[in-house]
Amino acid sequence: MSNVKRTRVAIVGAGPSGLLLSKLLDDHGIDSIVLERRSREHVEARVRAGLLEWSTVELLNEAGVGERMMREGLLHGGFALAFDGRMHRIDLEGLAGRPMLVYGQTEIERDLADATGDQVVWNAHDVAIHDVDGSAPRVTYSADGTHNELRCEFIAGCDGYHGVTRKSVPTGRIAHYERTYPFGWLGILADVPPVGDELIYANHADGFALCSMRSRARSRYYVQCALDDRIENWPDERFWAELKGRLPAEQAARVVEGPSIEKSIAPLRSFVAEPMRFGRLFLVGDAAHIVPPTGAKGLNLAAADVRVLHEGLVEYCRNGRTTLIDEYSERALSRVWKATRFSWWFTTLMHKFSDDAFTRKLQLAELDYLAESPAASRALAENYTGLPFAAQRRAD
Numbered sequence: 392m393s394n395v396k397r398t399r400v401a402i403v404g405a406g407p408s409g410l411l412l413s414k415l416l417d418d419h420g421i422d423s424i425v426l427e428r429r430s431r432e433h434v435e436a437r438v439r440a441g442l443l444e445w446s447t448v449e450l451l452n453e454a455g456v457g458e459r460m461m462r463e464g465l466l467h468g469g470f471a472l473a474f475d476g477r478m479h480r481i482d483l484e485g486l487a488g489r490p491m492l493v494y495g496q497t498e499i500e501r502d503l504a505d506a507t508g509d510q511v512v513w514n515a516h517d518v519a520i521h522d523v524d525g526s527a528p529r530v531t532y533s534a535d536g537t538h539n540e541l542r543c544e545f546i547a548g549c550d551g552y553h554g555v556t557r558k559s560v561p562t563g564r565i566a567h568y569e570r571t572y573p574f575g576w577l578g579i580l581a582d583v584p585p586v587g588d589e590l591i592y593a594n595h596a597d598g599f600a601l602c603s604m605r606s607r608a609r610s611r612y613y614v615q616c617a618l619d620d621r622i623e624n625w626p627d628e629r630f631w632a633e634l635k636g637r638l639p640a641e642q643a644a645r646v647v648e649g650p651s652i653e654k655s656i657a658p659l660r661s662f663v664a665e666p667m668r669f670g671r672l673f674l675v676g677d678a679a680h681i682v683p684p685t686g687a688k689g690l691n692l693a694a695a696d697v698r699v700l701h702e703g704l705v706e707y708c709r710n711g712r713t714t715l716i717d718e719y720s721e722r723a724l725s726r727v728w729k730a731t732r733f734s735w736w737f738t739t740l741m742h743k744f745s746d747d748a749f750t751r752k753l754q755l756a757e758l759d760y761l762a763e764s765p766a767a768s769r770a771l772a773e774n775y776t777g778l779p780f781a782a783q784r785r786a787d
């Protein structure tokens with residue numbers, strides 16, 4: 392026997408995309424239920440992204456969850472490229488007309504979870520989706536020892552790369568495009584002041600390094616490492632020495648060392664699944680696409696999908712028109728592929744792929760060109776701060 396519940400939109404996954412979609416729908420009087428397999432504590436403790444495009448900031452504000460973000464987030468008008476012992480600043484505001492905001496994904500999750508409250512079922516297990524090609528899809532799951540069935544009009548698959556929704560689509564109906572990279576990022580979080588006011592992306596003969604931050608007192612640093620490396624091989628002292636070795640001398644001298652409070656290794660991958668809609672199922676965020684973190688696009692793309700999908704669902708729920716939900720996959724994918732191209736390009740420019748001296752000379756020549764050419768710097772700034780959304784093809 393199942394407990395049967397009803398909602399208009401069943402959302403699988405309470406990451407940023409699932410919670411943000413639920414909040415925006417709620418603001419328009421559209422009810423949804425979010426099913427999350429982990430506990431709230433677990434979700435809020437995952438250290439991930441932290442750099443928001445301005446369109447993401449606007450969407451979070453529109454959803455009414457931006458108050459703390461605007462107070463505590465750090466505005467960034469630019470970032471630096473470090474290469475060949477020197478620094479070149481990319482002036483984001485001057486070149487693209489918009490800044491970025493540093494605000495941790497953990498904080499966004501907390502703000503959204505506070506705002507969504509009862510709509511989320513935490514610790515929902517064995518989630519399975521059914522009948523997405525008909526007009527009455529269903530989601531089954533168990534929670535607190537009971538078996539439940541959620542009857543709905545639409546299902547949003549916001550359950551990340553390892554989730555169940557994309558995997559439920561029959562292989563013949565979905566295309567996967569993938570590129571893996573022969574290295575990973577070793578990241579640490581430490582309660583020390585950042586090396587400067589802005590991010591530094593470093594290209595070095597020994598590999599990439601990134602100086603990032605979560606606040607004025609909390610730094611996030613990364614160094615490129617081997618894919619099969621293990622965090623046990625990286626005591627803090629080794630990490631700090633490696634990071635400083637990959638920065639120009641002046642910036643290395645400013646690194647404040649301290650004990651790591653989190654340390655992890657993440658592989659890098661580019662992945663896109665097409666299309667992003669199957670009948671009444673929509674794939675959203677990491678469930679449909681993954682980018683390497685160079686360029687900070689993952690979370691921002693997830694928010695962009697939510698923007699496009701919620702507009703479509705609101706239009707449908709208000710007046711029954713399907714124009715915008717019919718365009719969802721095409722509109723979302725047009726931005727996804729441009730961000731996938733940018734993240735791949737920036738990753739290729741900044742990382743060590745091999746010991747091939749010719750490739751390294753080409754990287755240094757391109758970085759030098761970026762430093763000399765306002766047009767090349769502008770292209771980087773436009774992509775980094777986020778490209779415009781594809782226009783709606785409205786019939787009316």
Ligand SMILES: Cc1cc2nc3c(=O)[nH]c(=O)nc-3n(C[C@H](O)[C@H](O)[C@H](O)COP(=O)(O)OP(=O)(O)OC[C@H]3O[C@@H](n4cnc5c(N)ncnc54)[C@H](O)[C@@H]3O)c2cc1C
Pocket residue numbers: 403404405406407408409426427428429434438439440441442496515518549550551552553554555657675676677678684686687688689690691693
């Ligand atoms: C280690 C790491 C570091 C990252 N660093 C950066 C970065 O520096 N910059 C950047 O821009 N992006 C980064 N990202 C990517 C960014 O965090 C994601 O793009 C973003 O979280 C996407 O949000 P989402 O809601 O689509 O997916 P997710 O955040 O993955 O959320 C999916 C949710 O679905 C839940 N779920 C999964 N399967 C099921 C199921 N079967 N049933 C119910 N629930 C399920 C998961 O528990 C999770 O809570 C990083 C990602 C990782 C993994």
